[in-house]
Each structure stands twice: as C-alpha cells, then as structure tokens.
Amino acid sequence: MTTIQSIAFVINLQKADAQSTAEALMQIAKAKGIQAVSITEHPLDAASLKGIDLCCIIGGDGTLLGSLTPSLEAQTKVLGVNLGKLGFLATYKPDQIIRDFADILDGNYQIEARAILDCQSDTGESAYALNDLVIKENENRGLIRLKVKSSEHLISEYHCDGLIFATPTGSTAYNLSAGGPIISPNVEAIAMTPICPHTLGNRSVIFDTEMPLEVYFDSSAPDPLITIDGKKCFKTQSLKSIRIQIAKKRFQLIHNPKNAHFSIVRDKLKWGDPTVQ
Numbered sequence: 001m002t003t004i005q006s007i008a009f010v011i012n013l014q015k016a017d018a019q020s021t022a023e024a025l026m027q028i029a030k031a032k033g034i035q036a037v038s039i040t041e042h043p044l045d046a047a048s049l050k051g052i053d054l055c056c057i058i059g060g061d062g063t064l065l066g067s068l069t070p071s072l073e074a075q076t077k078v079l080g081v082n083l084g085k086l087g088f089l090a091t092y093k094p095d096q097i098i099r100d101f102a103d104i105l106d107g108n109y110q111i112e113a114r115a116i117l118d119c120q121s122d123t124g125e126s127a128y129a130l131n132d133l134v135i136k137e138n139e140n141r142g143l144i145r146l147k148v149k150s151s152e153h154l155i156s157e158y159h160c161d162g163l164i165f166a167t168p169t170g171s172t173a174y175n176l177s178a179g180g181p182i183i184s185p186n187v188e189a190i191a192m193t194p195i196c197p198h199t200l201g202n203r204s205v206i207f208d209t210e211m212p213l214e215v216y217f218d219s220s221a222p223d224p225l226i227t228i229d230g231k232k233c234f235k236t237q238s239l240k241s242i243r244i245q246i247a248k249k250r251f252q253l254i255h256n257p258k259n260a261h262f263s264i265v266r267d268k269l270k271w272g273d274p275t276v277q
Helices: 018-031 061-065 068-074 094-105 261-268
Strands: 006-011 035-039 054-059 077-082 110-121 126-129 132-137 144-150 153-160 162-166 190-195 205-207 213-217 224-228 241-255
Touching: 006 018, 018 035, 018 054, 018 094, 054 061, 054 068, 061 077, 068 126, 068 241, 077 094, 110 132, 126 224, 132 144, 132 241, 144 162, 153 162, 153 190, 162 213, 190 241
Parallel strands: 006 035, 006 054, 054 077, 077 241
Antiparallel strands: 110 126, 110 241, 132 162, 132 224, 144 153, 144 213, 162 190, 190 205, 213 241
16 A cells, blocks of 8 residues: 555544544654644535545544545545444554554555445435435424335335435444344445335345435425435425435545454444343
C-alpha cells in the first residue's frame, strides 16, 4: 500500500479520551513529517478532506458513518478508532492504534472496499448508505404499504411496519435486530428485510448487484419516513418511488487485521457465551 502523506483527524469531543488520543497520534504523524489537521465540527464537510490521504475518525461507529459521503467525494481512505460501544467499523482501540500508527503511515495497512447503497428518489434527490436505508410510516399510526420491483418485475407487495435495505456492512445493525441475515462484508449484495410484516410469508430477501430495486409508495397514504444510516433523508412530500442499488463507488476502510470481522461479531453478539440464554 502507498504511504500516507496527509491526515485529517476527525475528533468526537463528546467521547472521553478522544482529544488525548488525537494528540498522541498527531505527534506520531508530525514526527514523520506528515501534514496533519484536526477537525471537530460535525457534520463533516467534503471540502475539509480535499487532498487528504487518510481520514482518521476518533469516536466510534456513529462518528465514522458521518464520514461516508465526504470521504467518497474526496476519495479518502478512512480509519476508525473506537471510543464507543460497538466497533464493527471503527476496529482500532486507542492502545492498538497508538502502537500500530507508525507502521500504518509507512503503508502497512489493509483496505476493505465496502459496498454501499446508491439511493435515488424520483424527485431527483440522491444519497449513499454504508449501513442501510429504512422506510417507515411517518406518523407512527400503523402499517405502511410498499411495492418492490426490480427492472419493472414485481418482487412483492408489503404491508408492514417498514422495510430495511441493508448492505453487508449494515447487516449486523437494524437488519439483524429485525430478524435479517448476517452477511460477510466482502459479499456485494443487498438484504431487504420487512419489519413486523402483516403476512408471515414475507421474509428477508438477498439481492445481487445486478438487481436494482424500486420501491413504490401508496399515494393515498401519509408521507413515509425515510432514514439513511439512521439520519432522516429525502423530502417525502410528493415522493412516489425510490431506486436502490449497489453504488459503483466503494468505501475505503482501513481495517485492523488483528480484529477479524467474525471475531467482532462473535464478541459483540456473545456467540458461544454460556451465560447468554
């Protein structure tokens, strides 16, 4: 891998030890003559990553999710330092990154090119999702009616609390809580999982990259609530449909090789723990 010449440290100051961790890493970078800047403003602006080789997120998975669109636009690699609870994406702990950072800057790192969702509304809006796009009834008054097609072919009609469209990266998030499958992150696919479907036969479906999905809304129903990676997205007034597909771009994530994906899954989900019933 190429050596790192410039770094932006994105610091979540609401996390304990974030500032001290950033300062320790910045000293290592400056000792190697690497240009380093610190950013504490959120949400992250794409312009702040222009010309930056590495975006080092110091916070957790939530902070890292906020770097998706800016890092894609700037074509910047992302590394996450976990000061939060999960650590599915931010796979370095502070002591690990301080120990390994000099080697990473010298080009000794592994990149995982994570598939993301390209989401486009029929009203012209677009957004990327690293974890998921979720459609729900906006006013919490009951079930929502949705029709899902691929290339004009009907897949199914749903009467449910909502639909989750998840990447493999997001398969261990809301998708998993709703009973959806865990997908290895190196697989390129979309998992569609209904939330509490009225028809018990409606179950999760996994689609390949060659199947763009179109979701159609009931025009007589209230406007839906649409979230992307947990944030409200798209103006839903007059919205008739959304198109969802695997994007051509990939999220360039530097992963801790000492924390294999399924060791993280096993740890976080307590697989094999005899105390978990």
